[in-house]
Amino acid sequence: MSRRFAGTAALALFAAGCGPLVQYSDELVEPRTGRSEFVIWPATAGGVIGFVVGIPIDVVAFPFTWGVYRLQKAGNPNDADLVSTALFPSFVLWRAGAIVLGTPFDAIEYGFYRAWLPPDAMNRDAREALELELDDSTLPLHPVVPIYGDR
DSSP: OHHHHHHHHHHHHHHHOSHHHHHHHHHHTOGGGTOOHHHHHHHHHHHHHHHHHHHHHHHHHHHHHHHHHHHHHHHOTTTOOHHHHHTHHHHHHHHHHHHHHHHHHHHHHHHHTGGGSOOOOOOHHHHHHHHHHHHHHHGGGTTOOOOSOOO
């Protein structure tokens, strides 16, 4: 039964993609997301540990990553980057370390602190700025001309 559960969990994780995990690992180390030092420091330490652990893997995997880089350069020379390709294992372990060490602290902080905070109230100027930003980002996608005043 445990193999079936592990297989199902792995399949669900791979089907979901890694975009949300990358975004979450970024949010764990950013103070602008509302997280305190209680979460930021362990997540940052996990990221650093993961990156350092990944360096020997980068060295061992270099023949493979060099081949991948050469394929990228042949296909699109402007977007090929040797450093990000060669250090890919370290970058993955950086994200994984930030998630592994930061998530428990994030859950504790959310359960005991952030979940109980009232939502930030927007003042009139902030609401108008947000509405204009949303208009600028969505209206070009639709053939609509706004009928309210000029900007």
